[in-house]
Amino acid sequence: MDSGEGQAGIGANLASIIEGHPGDAIALIEDDVRITYGELRARVVGWRARLASLGVTRGSRVVLAAGNEVAFVEAALATLGLGAVAAPINPYSPAPEAQRKVASVSPDLVVIGDVAARLREPDTFDVPVLYASSDGVPESAGTEAPGIVDTAPGDVAFLLSTSGVSGAAKIAMLTHQGMGWVQQSLCGDGPQQLRADDTTLAVLPVAHILGLNVALLATLRAGACAVLQRRFDSEQSLALIAEHGITMVIGAPPMWHQWAVGAGADDAMASVRLARSGAAALRPATADRLQTRFGINVVQGYGLTETSSVVTTGRGVDAPATSAGRPLADIALVVVDDDGVPVDVGDVGEVVVRTPGAFAGYLDDPESTAMVLTDDGWLWTGDLGVVDDSGFLHLVDRVKDIVIVSGFNVYPAEVEEVLMEFPGVRAAVVVGRAHGVTGETVVAHIAGEVDTDELDEWMRSQLSTYKCPTAYHLVDEIPTTSAGKALRRELRA
Amino acid sequence: MTSEVPFRFERAPGLPGSDAASRVFLGLGRPLTRILWKLEVTGMEHVPAEGPAIICPNHLSFCDSVFVPASLPRRSWAIGKAEYMDSLSTKYLFPALGMIPVDRSGGKKSAAALDAAADVLDAGHLFMIYPEGTRSRDGDLHKGRTGAARLAMRCDAPIIPVGHQGTLDVQPPGQLRMSPFKTVSVNIGAPMRVSDFGRPGDPRVYRTMIDAVMFEIARLSGQTYVNTYAGSKAEAQTEVATLPTPPSQEVAVAPTKPPGRMSRPSPLVDVTAADSAVSG
Numbered sequence: 001m002d003s004g005e006g007q008a009g010i011g012a013n014l015a016s017i018i019e020g021h022p023g024d025a026i027a028l029i030e031d032d033v034r035i036t037y038g039e040l041r042a043r044v045v046g047w048r049a050r051l052a053s054l055g056v057t058r059g060s061r062v063v064l065a066a067g068n069e070v071a072f073v074e075a076a077l078a079t080l081g082l083g084a085v086a087a088p089i090n091p092y093s094p095a096p097e098a099q100r101k102v103a104s105v106s107p108d109l110v111v112i113g114d115v116a117a118r119l120r121e122p123d124t125f126d127v128p129v130l131y132a133s134s135d136g137v138p139e140s141a142g143t144e145a146p147g148i149v150d151t152a153p154g155d156v157a158f159l160l161s162t163s164g165v166s167g168a169a170k171i172a173m174l175t176h177q178g179m180g181w182v183q184q185s186l187c188g189d190g191p192q193q194l195r196a197d198d199t200t201l202a203v204l205p206v207a208h209i210l211g212l213n214v215a216l217l218a219t220l221r222a223g224a225c226a227v228l229q230r231r232f233d234s235e236q237s238l239a240l241i242a243e244h245g246i247t248m249v250i251g252a253p254p255m256w257h258q259w260a261v262g263a264g265a266d267d268a269m270a271s272v273r274l275a276r277s278g279a280a281a282l283r284p285a286t287a288d289r290l291q292t293r294f295g296i297n298v299v300q301g302y303g304l305t306e307t308s309s310v311v312t313t314g315r316g317v318d319a320p321a322t323s324a325g326r327p328l329a330d331i332a333l334v335v336v337d338d339d340g341v342p343v344d345v346g347d348v349g350e351v352v353v354r355t356p357g358a359f360a361g362y363l364d365d366p367e368s369t370a371m372v373l374t375d376d377g378w379l380w381t382g383d384l385g386v387v388d389d390s391g392f393l394h395l396v397d398r399v400k401d402i403v404i405v406s407g408f409n410v411y412p413a414e415v416e417e418v419l420m421e422f423p424g425v426r427a428a429v430v431v432g433r434a435h436g437v438t439g440e441t442v443v444a445h446i447a448g449e450v451d452t453d454e455l456d457e458w459m460r461s462q463l464s465t466y467k468c469p470t471a472y473h474l475v476d477e478i479p480t481t482s483a484g485k486a487l488r489r490e491l492r493a
Numbered sequence: 494m495t496s497e498v499p500f501r502f503e504r505a506p507g508l509p510g511s512d513a514a515s516r517v518f519l520g521l522g523r524p525l526t527r528i529l530w531k532l533e534v535t536g537m538e539h540v541p542a543e544g545p546a547i548i549c550p551n552h553l554s555f556c557d558s559v560f561v562p563a564s565l566p567r568r569s570w571a572i573g574k575a576e577y578m579d580s581l582s583t584k585y586l587f588p589a590l591g592m593i594p595v596d597r598s599g600g601k602k603s604a605a606a607l608d609a610a611a612d613v614l615d616a617g618h619l620f621m622i623y624p625e626g627t628r629s630r631d632g633d634l635h636k637g638r639t640g641a642a643r644l645a646m647r648c649d650a651p652i653i654p655v656g657h658q659g660t661l662d663v664q665p666p667g668q669l670r671m672s673p674f675k676t677v678s679v680n681i682g683a684p685m686r687v688s689d690f691g692r693p694g695d696p697r698v699y700r701t702m703i704d705a706v707m708f709e710i711a712r713l714s715g716q717t718y719v720n721t722y723a724g725s726k727a728e729a730q731t732e733v734a735t736l737p738t739p740p741s742q743e744v745a746v747a748p749t750k751p752p753g754r755m756s757r758p759s760p761l762v763d764v765t766a767a768d769s770a771v772s773g
Contacts, residue, residue, distance in 0.1 A: 284692075322695045338721075340750035347639050348700040352748045371754050378748035388696035396697055406711075407718040408704055464705040 013151045014176045014217065015081035017183065018044070021196065021223035029244060030070050030228040037223070040074070046137035047078030049145035054109055054128060058083030058149055061159070063102050066113025067091045068206055068228045071132035073216065075111045080157055080176070083149040084108075087159035087171075088207040091116035095124050102127065104171060105159055105363070115230055151176045156360055160209055162305045171363040178308045179213050180221075181356040185310065185328045186214060187222040192274065192299075192315035196223035200248040203229040203237055203255070209305040210278050215250050224248070238264030241272065250276040253286065256298060260289040269294035278303060278310075280485070281395060281413075284321050300324050302393060304381060306372065308357035311381075312393045323392040324385075331355040335387050348396050348409075351385045352378050384411070401488060403432030403440050405466040410442055412488075415469070418462045424450040427478045429486040430469065444469035445491050447478050503568050505618055509588035510568075518589035519568070526563045529673040530663065534564045536681030536713075542566075545614040545648055546684060549641050549706055550655035551634055551714045552623040552723075556664040556671050561621060561655055562591060564679040569619035572606045591621070607644065614648035624703060624710070627724040632661070634716035635723035637707040639699040642687060646698065651684035654706050656713025680713040 018027065023038030035043070056062060062079045064086055066072035072088070079086040089101045091113055098119050102110060110129045112119050120131065130138060151157075158174040187194045194200070200219040204211030219226045227244050229237060232255055241249060242265060249272050251259070256277050259269075269275075275290075275298045287298050301313040302324035311333065314325030327333045334342050335349040343349040354377045361369035372380045384396040397411040404410070412430035419428035426448040435441035446455070452472040459468045479487040500523060505511050510519075526532060540546065548569055550561045562569050573592035577583040588594075593613070595606045613620040622644070624637035645652050659677035664670070685706060691698035711718045 320694050322692060322697070334748060336748060336750075340748055344639060346643065346696045346699050348697070354748075371751050374749050374751050376749055380748075380751060380754065386696045386700065392696075394695065394697050396700075404720070406708075407720050408708055409720060414701065464708050466708055 012176070012180065013080060013083070013148050014157050014180055015044070015077045015148045017180075017217060017221040018077060025196065025223060026225045027220060028070055028073060028226055028228060030230075033070060035070060040077075043074050043137050044077045044081065045145045047074045048081050049143045050130070050138045051075075051078050051082060051084070051109070052146050053143040054130065056082055056084050056109055060084040060109070061105055061107040062086055063105055063107040063110040064088045064113070065091045065093075065098060065102075065110055065116045065119050066132060066206075067115040068202055068211070068216075068230050069113050069115055070228065071111075071113045072206055073220075073226075073228075074137070075113075075132055081148040082146060083151065083155070085156050085159055088212065089161065090205065090207050091119065093119070095119060095121065099125065101161065153177045154360055158212070159363055160207070160212070160305050170365060170368055172305045173360040173363055174209075174305075174308055175360050178355075178357045178359060179217065182213055182308045182310055182328075183218040183221045185330075185357075186218045190316065194218055194222040194224055194248060194274070198222060198224040198247045198274070199244055200224060200226050200250070201229065201237060201241060201246045202226040203232050204250060204252065204279075208279070209309045210250065210252070210303070213309045214276070214278075219248070232258075234258035234262035235264045238262075238268035242268045242270075245271040247271055248274040248276070250274075250278065252279040253277060253282045256282060256290060257286050260286050260293060266293055269296050272296055274315075275299060276301060276313075276315075281324075287321060302383075302395060304379075304383075306359045306379060306381075307353065307355050308359065310357070311353055311355060314392075317392075319392055320388075320394075323388070323394050325393065326391050327353070327393070328355075331357075333387070333393065335385055345389060346386060348384055348386050350399055351381045351383045351393070351395075353381060354378050401431075403430070403442055405432075405435075405440055405442060406438045408466050410467050412442075415442060415444070415459075415463065415467055418459060419444060419446065419455070419469075421462075422450065422455050422458050424448045425455070427486075429478050429488060429491055431488050431492045433471075433492070435470075438466070441470045442467060443471045443473065445473045445475050445478060447475055450474070499566050501567055503618060505568070505570075505613075505616060508570060508613060508616070508618070509593055510570075510591055514585060515589035518586065522589075523563055526559065529671075530560075531674075531676040532560065532564060533676065533678040534681070535678075536683075537564075537566060539653055539681050539683050540566055540619070541651075541684070543617065545617050545650035546619050547614065547641055547644055547650050547652045548619055548621040548655055549624045549637075549652050549710065550621065550657060550679075551710050551716060552625050552628045553632065553657075554628065554660040554664045554666070557623075557628075557657065557660050558590065558621075559671070560660055560663075560677045561657060561679060564655075564657075564681070565619060567619050569621045570613045571621040572609060607640065607647075610644055611648055614644065614650045620644070620650075624706060625723045628666070629716075629723045630666070632716065633719045634707060634711050634714060635718075636720050637703040638722070639703050641706065642690075642699040642702040645687040645702065646693075649687075651686050652702070652706050653684050654682035654709035654713060656680045656682070656710045656715070658714060682709045682713050685709070 021037040025037050026034050027037045027040045028035040076086045087105045102125055110125050111132050113132050155176050156173045157176045159171050162170050202215040204215050206212045275296045277298050278301045282300055290298050299314045301310050303309040303311045312325045312327050319325045332354040334352050336352050337343050337349050358379050382399045386394045397413040401412050402409050415430045416428045419425055429445045432440040433443045479490050570591040572595050575594040575596040577587050578594045593609045595609055610620050622641050624641050625635045626638045629635055657679040662675045663672055690702040
């Protein structure tokens, strides 16, 4: 993309998304702190000066061990403005985990936010660190702030860890162009678009693609206001939504579940006009409960870190409750079989997409990149789905989680859904185990108080025999990642 | 098990084979089938006395289209190539056997086939469809196409899985005539309803249901299941009574598969003995 696209164009530096908005419009709210776009721009200039004085320049890498706090926003925008690459990590990580993440990125600087209390011990990292606070901009010792540098289409803006639920965690390289394209797809004048008069609840972690690119950056691109909530607390969220008249709420299904059943006023979401769920499938029962309690229709979407977030969305269309919606304009999506041949409409296959939001590959890992991103621009998502006659995508499961019993595909999500319906089951995860006769067999790990004989009888009344678990393991808790996804790898062991 | 199949010749105005000649063909043909071959049928009680149902058999031999209908207590219909109506040797016999000619040369052939099938079911009759779409060349039971499940949803009709053995001996591939005096066994399974496989309107129901149907067919036929389609799509379209496949997805350029990419990790190789926590 050349410079003819203009400042807000897809090829522009993402740091410029806060330019052009009215100076007195509120950009960020964190507790009692309110920061206008004018103030934010000035503070980011100060941050650029400080980072430049520490040697950050085009191509440098800056780890952001900060959370949903003003300092994160400022440090990220300043890093991008200098042409450097920002690598957000979970600020609540224990030091050893954070050290591994930092080492995998080999940064020139680590910025440590207020929330990363556990990482503030001296000598935690063997690279220069900068302690940041939302109270003010770090001193820049008189260095003059460099301007926002131009970026080329393939220039990397963010390094973001993918979940690593199965297999080693990878670091996705996300570009200014790809991230910006998704933001632009979400902003605009339409009734389902983010507008300058919106206020967003930014509670999804900013180290997660949905929290970073949708809740935070798309909001800023729209000139809207982001209300930062450091850690998820259902009741506090509802209070924030009511207090600030929040219009856009985006959450993951566990959050929506808490909002549906947790404490708080039933009219707390009266101001919400855009309710979005992503990162995993929202259970229909939860959606129904939210509709009943708050009168809101939660729109589901589908996306990946590798696509800079959104691929499909149910916004503005009458999507079936079980669907993740349709692809954004300019995204091609096809469902293919094992050989890469498109399946019949309505059949299950792997979701393959071609999107302007595609990432540039995994950091220092061309082999893994080649396994998902081909030269012709198609991204193999590893997700199984069905596209119905109306073009709506319905997700089935992850390709790698399939259990093959006597040649038949068993999708763990389907079995888990039935397990969860049994009284007393709090959580359930299904994995495959080698079996001498059937190749593999289904094994269920259950958290809850249940009689496994009764549970087994119930399962056999609900599912074909080959899908029924042949073993039930009762556990205290299902091991999960920080994002709440089950660690299947540990259960397979 | 019975060799005596009570039979009801349903009048079906508007469908092929309703004429007096067909009645004579069937009246003579069905007893003749039992004289020339030993036909063993189980599960006949699973076929409803009236109302629509989708008969889903495995497909090994051309003569499956003779023995499966002959095992049912009611007439059944199926889709066949329009070209059969051009040949004197088939233009009377096949409609009598319930073949609905569908012109497969046009662009909307699959929609036309589905509509023809729906007409049969909506009129309350049995419709037979091979879920594999074509004959299995290797004897294994292959992945089912979703069309039968789509029909089940559209017409609110149950699917009746059928597994048979012996038809390959009667008429192996390439043999034009059917060898007499052999045994064919046809096992009819319990009806399966689409509402048991998911919420209405959820397209995931189609694959879930047809996989369950194939699992039942494998039990009834004793075949090994393999999760790949039988034959090629080109072969499937030249078969009698093939499954109508829904329209293909429109893709200007199909994606290339990354070289070396596995669909999923290979199954584990270590064989685990029966688990101590196994129940049921």
